[in-house]
Amino acid sequence: MQFFQFTEEQEMLKKAVREFVEAEIAPKAAEWDEKDYCPVELFPKMGEMGITGIFVPEQYGGAGLGHVERAICLEEISRHSAGLGIALMTHQLCVAGILYYGTEEQKQKYLPELAAGTKIGGLSVTEPGGGSDFMGQKSTGELKDGYWVLNGRKCFITNSHVADIDIWTVITGQDEKGRPVMTAFIIDPDTPGHTPGRKEHKLGLRGSVTGDVNCVEVKVAPEQMLGKEGAGAKIAMTTIQEVGRAGMSAINVGILRGCVEEGVKFANERIVYGKPIAKLQAIQFDIAETRLEYEAARLLTYRAAGMKDAGIPCATEFAMAKLYATEAACRAAKRIMDMMGGYGIVNEYPIGRFLRDALASIAAGGTSHIQKLIIAGSTLSGK
Ligand SMILES: Cc1cc2nc3c(=O)[nH]c(=O)nc-3n(C[C@H](O)[C@H](O)[C@H](O)COP(=O)(O)OP(=O)(O)OC[C@H]3O[C@@H](n4cnc5c(N)ncnc54)[C@H](O)[C@@H]3O)c2cc1C
Incomplete structure (x- = not known):
């Protein structure tokens, strides 16, 4: 076993991100915290540097690197603004969901803009009934006239009020043993009925937005399903x-x-x-x-x-x-x-x-x- 050491490329990345953080983040981090402000304008800049799509393959507009490099970026950013850190890290949850479970069409449709930071991602799973009781979710998806109709309320969602592309989990039925079947959908920007709700006034991580996201009779096409029906959990x-x-x-x-x-x-x-x-x-x-x-x-x-x-x-x-x-x-x-x-x-x-x-x-x-x-x-x- 070798002792742990970054490669030369990883050291270069660390240095580049540190310089970016010292110029663009460190001087403003306290103000973002005080004003409870998420600096969304930095996402395209982080996109240009390859940070937002760090583990996205180059064919989809990413940097083609891995999770060690992602951790390097998050450590550097969070050294000064953990709030921006969680906004970025949650954006990358949406990216990861689509990258690992999306169809080729979905990857081509969503990943380039998410990697560029010109669109922001979110992942809406937690519900008021308790985030730990993961399978106790109440949001529903019903197939009606060829569309999935989603209804429900998610809470404590990072990027709730700033995300363009949102992955939602809903219960779409029961299996033969009566257990809930959970399915995930990708919700496009400005989809009618998909709206942010209350915004939490938080103790910490205030450089990020956390709040409710609601779906009221949200119609999504079957192509918006992420993975198969039942793969949501x-x-x-x-x-x-x-x-x-x-x-x-x-x-x-x-x-x-x-x-x-x-x-x-x-x-x-x-x-x-x-x-x-x-x-x-x-x-x-x-x-x-x-x-x-x-x-x-x-x-x-x-x-x-x-x-x-x-x-x-x-x-x-x-x-x-x-x-x-x-x-x-x-x-x-x-x-x-x-x-x-x-x-x-x-x-x-x-x-x-x-x-x-x-x-x-x-x-x-x-x-x-x-x-x-x-x-x-x-x-x-x-x-
Ligand atoms: C800053 C922030 C950002 C977040 N961002 C997102 C996001 O982007 N998307 C998203 O979907 N969710 C997000 N969450 C929600 C987060 O995942 C939940 O807060 C977490 O899963 C806990 O759920 P809960 O808050 O409902 O607590 P509860 O599940 O109600 O838990 C209450 C208490 O019971 C304890 N408990 C529960 N079950 C057990 C058990 N089986 N054994 C022992 N103790 C137990 C818990 O540890 C806790 O102490 C975010 C939360 C925060 C604070």
Whole structure:
């Protein structure tokens, strides 16, 4: 086994994205957070850089790279704006759904604009009845006069008010054992009856929009079905497991790096007893623990992303990465905030935003309880 190291190309990508982030994102991240604003105007710019369609094959207008490269981009962006990070990562959930389960016609129709960032994607799965109770969804799809008619309400949907292309899951019937049959559909921009509802006023991840999306008698042609009838549960699950949790892991690796870098800066600059607090052993322990958590989250995340690129099943590895990275980011942001004394709560410093963003990451992509159930299930069954 070799030690973990990025390739030369991956290092170049990291450098290019970092420069873009420092110019276009870092100076505005606090303002987006304060104004609860999602900078959609950056999507075409991220498209030009190959970020929005990073794992989309070149034939569909993407960069033709993989999930390690995607994690690099999300880490760099989320180092300064985890809010924009989740908007981008959810856009890529829509991309992944179409790329992995779409027909050739659907890929040709949707992927070029999604990869270019000229259209924004969303994935609407969660319902008011509980996101964890995935199969308890109530939204319905009925075949009437040759069209599927969709009705229902989705909640906590990232990009709810800014997405052009939305993947929806609905219940389209029951199987022979009476279990719900879930089917996924791609909803085109401006489809009548498909509208955003309430917008959540969130604690964190405020550089993204989160809210309800409603379907009222939405008519979609059979060609809009993603995968086969009944494939919706598999499509949503695998996309959330291997692309959604991957994204949330990388976003929180970015937050953790922010905690390390901001912590080091403050510890070196803050003079108490006539010397920088970095000279105090207790402060050094804070820095050490934060660095350790960053490195551990990073290794878990990039290992799982490498497995994804190699085509190795990695749902458990992403559950571990997501659980660890999000919980560690909460601990690290709180620790560095405490280390900063009174300054920790001053909004001029980003640490308070990092804490809020990390806290808001716990439920997104499935809660910590759910990740533990997945990890325990796989471990107890000897996998
Ligand atoms: C910022 C953000 C962005 C999101 N973006 C999207 C999106 O783009 N698309 C989308 O479809 N959804 C999205 N979600 C929704 C997210 O997937 C759900 O919030 C998540 O699945 C949890 O569902 P819930 O909020 O309904 O909590 P519930 O399912 O109601 O859970 C409530 C509590 O019960 C616990 N619990 C539930 N079941 C079990 C169990 N079996 N064992 C132990 N404990 C359990 C949970 O851990 C939690 O503590 C987003 C959420 C957030 C916060």
